[in-house]
Amino acid sequence: MENEKTVMLREIAMQPDFVKDNIDDMLAYMRGVLKGREPGTLRHGFSIGCGDSYFAAIAARSFMMKATGLFIEPVEALEFSRYLVEDLPDDSFVFGISNSGTVSRTIEGVHLAREKGAWTFGVTVSEDNTLAQTAETLIKVNATPNIKIQADGSRVVTPGTITYTASMLGLFVAAIAFGEHVGNLDPARSAALVAELKAVAGQMAAADAGTAEIARKIAPSFTTDRHTVILGGGPNYATSYFGVAKWFESLTRGSHVSQLEEWAHEQYFMTNETVDTIIILPPGGGHSRGLEQAQAARDMESRVIIIGAEDDQAARDASDVYFPMPAGIPEYLTPFVYKLPFEYLSCQIAAEQDIAFLGFNDRKRQEVNFRQIFDSSQAAVRAAS
Secondary structure: OHHHHHHHHHHHHHHHHHHHHHHHHHHHHHHHHHOOOOHHHOOEEEEEEOOHHHHHHHHHHHHHHHHHOOOEEEEEHHHHHHHHHHHOOOOEEEEEEOOOOOOHHHHHHHHHHHHOOOEEEEEEOOOOOHHHHHOOEEEEOOOOOOEEEOOOOOEEEOOOOHHHHHHHHHHHHHHHHHHHHOOOOOHHHHHHHHHHHHHHHHHHHHHHHHHHHHHHHHHHHOOOOOEEEEEEOOHHHHHHHHHHHHHHHHHOOOOEEEEOOHHHHOHHHHOOOOEEEEEEEOOOOOHHHHHHHHHHHHHOOOEEEEEEEOOOHHHHHOOOEEEEEOOOOOHHHOHHHHOHHHHHHHHHHHHHOOOOHHHOOOHHHHHHHHHHHHOOOOHHHHHHO
């Protein structure tokens, strides 16, 4: 466990520099890719993926729509490849997102979309993997893989952190280039969005030390008899999914994801003194509703943990535990920063309770998982080939 924990902590720490160092090169590349394409052929956008890659698509939706002026729909890869793609409208473009570039459903969706005439992009780490070779255009994101091969040949598999950041960054940068190309962004507005995106790197770094310290303090309280529910709305609906995924991956422990409104209609009914209710609450569209949900959770004797802006006294007062994030981040960029508590908490709890990431100390569990994700048959693709 110690080696896994060390690797995960190192990757968490790498994220601010990764964002800072990759924006300019990725943007220049995307501008070059789009230069020869007729803007009128880009009307219907889709972002597809599985797991963290799908969550990245949800996180990027608001920013992508603002930047491009186009409707861009995040869709889980199987929903796209087995259900939506057959009715794909003309002039569509599709982002297939996969860190490894070997996820069967995403490859399948990109293949079928390309056959339907869509412009397809592979958001991935290498030009050599299957997704990159299936898509028409590569968006290379330069992240370290989740599956690391050590010098002695052993494999270390860590929950996604920098890989998730990389997938988001690829989509955000692509959206700026698209917005310029279709005429939705003038030079001043484009420059402003790039500046905001670059500022995120500093905001991620500013949040790091304080978040890590709070996580260390409260990690022992997440005992196995407690339940966790994570609420988020808008771009941070993705962050709630991401947080639940870290519970599954780091702790092999159940957790519940809830859209910010839906909590009152569903997870409220399981809420009591054994439940930790974690609310992702940046300033923005869902803020007032999040405060109402926090009060209801406390009324039901839940421990309420809020991730909010450092200057948000109302959110701080509504919580039992507060993770303060830097103030002034536009809501559509908060997924880069507000995910940090889930990374540190899940890693710290796993270390203290001696839990192997993903349960992969059991070789069978790893083998079955890899078969399900990487070796799933692509019947539709093979039939079409």
